[in-house]
Amino acid sequence: MNADPIVGRAVPRRDGPAKVSGAASFTAEVPVEGLAHAALVCSTVAAGEITGIDLTEARSAPGxxxxxxxxxxxxxxxxxxxxTLRGASFTRAPVMQDARIRWNGQPVAIVVAExxxxxxxxxxxxxxGYAPAEGRLVFDDLKVGAPQPDHVQGEAPAVLRGDAEAALRTAAARVDQVYRTPWHTHCAIELHATTVAWHDERSLTMWDATQAVTHSQATLAEVFDLDPEDIRVVSQFVGGAFGNKMMWSHQILCAAAARLARRPVRLVLSRSDVFRVTGGRTRTEQRVALGARANGTLTALVHEATTTTGINDGFAEQCTFPARVLYGADSFGIDxxxxxLHTPANSSMRAPGESVGSFALECALDELAEQLDVDPLDVRAGLEPAAHPTTGKPFSGRHLLEAYRLGAERFGWARRSSTPRSRRDGPWWIGHGxxxxxYPYTRMPGGxxxxxxxxxxxxxVRTAAHEMGMGTATVQAQYAADHxxxxxxxxxFEYGDSRHPAAVPAGGSAQTVSIIASVVAAARALTAELLHLAAPDSPLAGAGAGADDVEMRDGGLHPRDGGPGESYAAILRRAGRAELAAEGAASPPTETAQHAMHSYGVQFCEVRVHDVTGEVRVSRWLGVFDTGRIINPRTAASQFRGAIVMGIGSALTEETIFDERTGRVLxxxxxxxxxxxxxxxxxxxxAWLGHPDPMAPMGGKGVGEVGMVGVAAAVANAVHNATGRRIRDLPITPDKVLGL
Amino acid sequence: MIVINGTPHDTEITDPRRSLLDHLREDVGLHGPKKGCDQGGCGACTVLVDGRRVLACLTLAAQAEGRSVTTVEGVGRDGGLDPLQEAFIEHDGFQCGYCTPGQVCSAIGMADEVARGVPSRVSPEIGAASFDLSPDEIRERMSGNLCRCGAYNGIVAAIEETYLDGPR
Incomplete structure (x- = not known):
């Protein structure tokens, strides 16, 4: 440990100079000898069969x-x-194995040229040629009687405590509304790119823009029946991912085409391919019903959500997770x-579930507060549970009330008008929400x-981890330096190569603590190696010390009891070693077995809504977060801000539009x-509270996704405060504001 | 012949369909200009042609014949970074870094437009000789450069600080 910790310092990004000068090499830029280039041909129908493919012209085209x-x-x-953590796919759809069409945009051919x-x-x-079949495309027709999934991200699809519907009927105050959110697409600015070179019939290297190096390697091994050891996946700089840059069909097809062509092949998806070949975030329809006493405490909390997946894909977006953890209630009806549908698979998109689920829950709470004529922040504070409301587990660390207080003061919440449509600046109505x-704390096993x-x-330090802009390369060096x-x-800190020790996917806001736990294990193994290496004349040798008896500080090992230590360099020099390496596996993530562990936050916003055009402009924002210890204030702030920006997009403009007749993204x-x-x-x-979580490695919890949660609701609630209009259907476009 | 970052290049344009972006990336080997959409929707490919910002994906390579093209690789000074690039680092004006070369080139072109008195939608007075580079002006004029990581605050701060006293 460093006496003056590097963790907590706003260190500039290590890859900054490379990124601002164009020197950072992304996947489509990796030089490969003898490279050929590929393009996809994608289905223009959503369901049915391919009846024939005429390649005559294509095969004779130049190059x-x-x-x-x-x-x-x-x-x-x-x-x-x-x-399953055995791969990196969101879909079980076969990849170019039969004539069946499963969605509009499914690749049906791949062309390789010079x-x-x-x-x-x-x-x-x-x-x-296609023989189209009638697809499952119209959500409103199919939602009735939709089945429960086997699980929702490993948790039960339903949580029933007491008789929520009965409690609702007799409640003094009641909100019972349906909220809708549309499909979203990640839109990382870097197009998905992959390059594959086969070395022989059974081994290959894939350069890929991915957030799952180890799990892409495992996927390729499974789909092509290869030994994972014979597959190398490399991913250095990734131009944004947001949950989408996992394993889709295009990487598999690129690898298969490279084998067919007997050439290294590069495939860069077109922007429209990104929308149609890979999946985005599901649309949702959510009923939230709250039954409350006059003092605002809840007698019933109902959250029923219907989401979509592709055919046989199975990713149930966890929209109801906020309702399971945020507020105390006498009864719960969560389902x-x-x-x-015949659409691309649903995939994880920044704060999957929580972002859109919180839109419904947090708008409903605002509606309840209005009905009760209580400040919406006070309603929330009054519902703060002593333990996890649906599992009963103790919280490892939860400081929401402090976040509310700090945020309200910093934002000037008390100056908000509680009367909707009461503040105006020229043609602009002003409102606050x-x-x-x-967002759950997760530490995935296997790192x-x-x-x-x-x-x-x-x-x-080496691990096959990922840097898509979160700051991994910087913050992990900070942590390791201290440790x-x-x-x-x-x-x-070296990452992004499957030749390094295995890493967990960068997802679920879980990568940072997962790597830290791995580094802790590796450092412990290294300590044992160093002690083993310490020669008889080393000051450490006589101590008879085990790994627990020494600490890593001041560039060496030092007995905890204060005896003389020795620098790493000196230990290696005495032993005649040029270097010494040790590897470790992260401890199993047992911390969540006994404790409810989550990141928290509160979003405050001010909007201006144009009286004539219905245009909504976000004019002010504050997010206050309770995410444990922050390693780097600079990169963490950017993570929070970036998530809020994406949330503002979901609130006001973002919508992937499927034509319900053809299933095609319009x-x-x-x-x-x-x-x-x-x-x-x-x-x-x-702003953040910075209280270390006592159960998490280094006290840190995820920061990448919680920043997006609650954003759309805060905007919607502010629009209501500004205009008196309650919009329960994202995005909040001018037509909806004007009631057209 | 195209002058690229001050050096004449005679690299053959073998395919008349070649965009300036693909020419720079695939033929010349300059990967600073990025492909984010190939249809003028994201700004990641922004380069300077004779000092003006253009979208390299919507420009044919042949159109650049005889002109001077500056990519992000060519904006630094004396082998080091331009103060704007330093400011991007200081203000954390990027995360993944993919849109960054386009943001940098666009900001340089934008500052020059402001100095030349080209108005924007938010400019207070049409026909003024030049404009103050207020955050509103920066946001308006940089809106053709998308950043999905959402580093907009940092980008605006970097540009504002760099051009506080006008373009250099």
Missing amino acids: VVAVMTHHNAPAIRIAPLLI TPEQADHAASLVRV QRVVE VATAT RASVTLSADGCAT LGLPLDRVR NASLAEYHVPVHADIPPIDV
Whole structure:
């Protein structure tokens, strides 16, 4: 440990100079000898059969190297699902193995050519005949009687405590409303890119823009029946991911096409491919019903959600999770249903479940507060449970009330007018809204790391982890420096290569603590190695010390009892070693067995709503977060802000539109799917409490996703405060504001 | 011949369909300009052509013949970073870094537009000789450059600080 900790310092990103100068090399930029380029041909119907594929023109187009369809694709086994932690797929759909069509946008052919232009052109010459079948496409027709999934992210699909419906009927105050959110698409600015080079029939290297290096390796091994050891997956810089850059069909097809072409092949999805080949966030329909006493305490909390997946995919978006953890109530009626549609698979998108689920729950609470004529923040504070309300587990650390207090003061919440449609600045109505945020703490099992000391006293930490912009490369170096007792500039952190020890996927806001637990284990193994190595004349040798008796500080090992220690460099020098490496496996994540562990937050916003046009502008924002110890205030603040920006997009503009007749995404471009731009985003104030969680490694909890939770609700509640109009259907577009 | 970052390049444009973006990335080997949509919707490919910001994905390579192209690789000074690039780091004006080269080039072109008196939707006075580079002006004029990581606050702060006293 460092006496003056590096954890907690606002260290600039290590990859900053490379990223601002264009030197950072992303997947589509990796030089590979003899490279050919691929393009996809995708289905234009949502369901049915391929009746024929005419490749005559495509095959004779200039530069074409190979064309693959289900007629000549190799045997490809079903990819293991991410949720099993044996793979990285969101779908069980076969990849180019048969004539069946499962969604509009499913790849039906892949063309390999000498240049990207030639591949694109040849792909346009592939003629595909279809026998369309009637697809499952109309959500409103299919939602009635939709089945419960087997589980929701490993938890029960329903939680019933008492008779919530009966309590609702007799409640003094009651809100019972349906809230809807549309499909969303991640829209990382980097297009999905992958490059595959086979070394022989049974081994390959894949450079991929991924947030699941180890699990992509496992997926490729499974689908092609290979030994994982013969597969290398490399992913250095990833241009945004947000849950989407896992294993889809395009990487598998690129690998199969490269084998067919006997050439290294690169496939970069087009922007419309990203919308149609990969999956986004499900639409949701959610009923939230609250029964309350006059003092605001809840007698009933009902949250029923219906979401969608592709056919046989099985990812139930966890919309009801906030309702399971946030508030105390006498009875609970929580239930999730899933409708299978002929659409791309549902995938995890930043704060899956919680972001859209909190829209329903937090709007309903605002409606209840209005009905009771109580400040919405006070209603929430009055519902603060002593223990997890549906499991009874004690909270490991939960400081929501403190966040409410700090946030209210910092935002000036007391100056808000409680009367809707009462503040105006010219043509702009002004309103203020609040919502609570929560996101589960997760530490996935299976992470490993190695630490290598070199004779000059520097350390290199290696794990097959991911840097999509979260700051991993920087914050993990900070943590390791403290843990090993080294200055920051003597610690390297290497990631993004399956040759490094296995890592967990970067998802669920779980990567940071998962890596930390791996580094702790590796450092412990290293300590044992160092003690073993310490020669008889080392000051450590006589101590008879075990790993527990020494500490890593000041660049070496030192007995805890204060006896003389020795530097790493000296130990290696005495032993004549150029370097010393040790690897460790993270301890099993047992901390969640006994404790309810979550990140929390509260979002405050001010909106201005135009009286004539119905345009909503977010003019002020504050998020206050309770996410344990923060390693790097600079990168953490950016994570919070970035999530809030995505939340503002979901509140006001973002919607992936499926044509319910054809199942085709209509707005498959960044010109028509509107992510927030500079002009949409005001200065965003963020703050955090920083109380370390006593049960989490280093006291840290996830920061990447909780920032998006509650954002859409806070905006909707502010729009109501500004205009008196309650909009329960995202996004809050001018037509809805004007009641058109 | 295209002058790229001050150096004349005679790299052959073999395919008339080649965009300036693909030419820079695939033929010249400059990967600073990024492909985020290939249809002018994201701004990640922004480069400077004769000092003006253009979307390289919507520009044919052939159109750049005889012109001077500056990519993010060419904006640094004396082998180091431009103060704008330093400010991006200082204000954490990026996360994944994929849109960053486009943001940097766009900001340089934008500052020049402001200096030349090109108004924007939020400019207080059309026809003024030049404008103050207020945060509102920056946000309006940079709105063609998307950042999905949501680093907008940091980007605006970096630009504001760099061009506090006008473009350099």
